Amino acid sequence: MDGNGRWAKERHLPRSFGHQRGRRALRRLIESARRAHIPVLTLFAFSSENWIRPQAEIDALMRLFAHALERDIEAIHANGIRVQFIGERDRLPPKITALMRDAEAKTAQNQALRLLIAVSYGGQWDILQAAIGLARTAQNGLVDLNDASQVRVCFEQGLATSDCPPVDLFIRTGGEQRMSNFLLWQSAYAELYFTPCLWPAFSEQHFVTALTWFAERNRRFGGVET
Ligand code: FPP
Numbered sequence: 001m002d003g004n005g006r007w008a009k010e011r012h013l014p015r016s017f018g019h020q021r022g023r024r025a026l027r028r029l030i031e032s033a034r035r036a037h038i039p040v041l042t043l044f045a046f047s048s049e050n051w052i053r054p055q056a057e058i059d060a061l062m063r064l065f066a067h068a069l070e071r072d073i074e075a076i077h078a079n080g081i082r083v084q085f086i087g088e089r090d091r092l093p094p095k096i097t098a099l100m101r102d103a104e105a106k107t108a109q110n111q112a113l114r115l116l117i118a119v120s121y122g123g124q125w126d127i128l129q130a131a132i133g134l135a136r137t138a139q140n141g142l143v144d145l146n147d148a149s150q151v152r153v154c155f156e157q158g159l160a161t162s163d164c165p166p167v168d169l170f171i172r173t174g175g176e177q178r179m180s181n182f183l184l185w186q187s188a189y190a191e192l193y194f195t196p197c198l199w200p201a202f203s204e205q206h207f208v209t210a211l212t213w214f215a216e217r218n219r220r221f222g223g224v225e226t
Contacts, residue, residue, distance in 0.1 A: 133158030
């Protein structure tokens with residue numbers, strides 16, 4: 001969800017205002033995804049690298065996350081959406097992790113859309129966690145390192161998205177053409193969609209345009225066209 005800061009700057013407003021409008025765009029997208037029957041939607045809210053931002057901006061973002069979790073969770077639940085969080089929880093304030101746990105517990109049985117929110121998340125961190133899990137399982141003699149398919153299953157079970165399908169469509173707003181450490185392993189065969197639209201301006205129409213573009217892709221997964 002890139003471009004909140006620039007969206008605000010263009011309007012001579014503080015960056016935190018851009019993040020607030022970003023929250024509005026987020027609510028809009030969740031509703032659009034539910035309407036489009038998307039099974040899993042993962043949003044990158046805060047990366048492992050975002051911790052190097054000025055403390056005042058980090059604090060404002062954490063306040064916004066807490067506020068959104070308190071205020072938006074009822075509507076999310078009422079719409080049958082299941083929320084889960086991925087990322088390094090140890091680095092987050094206890095108030096946020098408590099709200100995350102409550103939101104996950106409250107919505108655990110919902111089935112209309114699975115919403116994953118990545119907070120303090122990094123794809124490299126995720127891969128390292130999975131590698132540590134694999135090493136521990138191998139140490140305990142529970143996986144045969146000579147069996148490539150067993151190794152793969154064990155490794156993928158250690159990823160934060162272990163029970164989710166791989167990424168089909170990867171959307172980045174804000175004009176940059178990079179993945180910035182998001183779902184690296186899971187996006188091996190994702191279709192990459194880059195749009196100059198700044199996140200607060202990302203509308204249902206932008207989302208439908210991305211979905212239409214995706215529907216026209218010829219996905220071969222390393223094979224040949226049949
Ligand atoms: C990136 O834009 C955006 C973020 C680091 C924060 C995203 C947060 C929200 C959309 C708020 C709502 C989120 C939740 C989970 C309630 P940027 O600051 O890098 O913008 P810039 O590239 O224009 O500077």
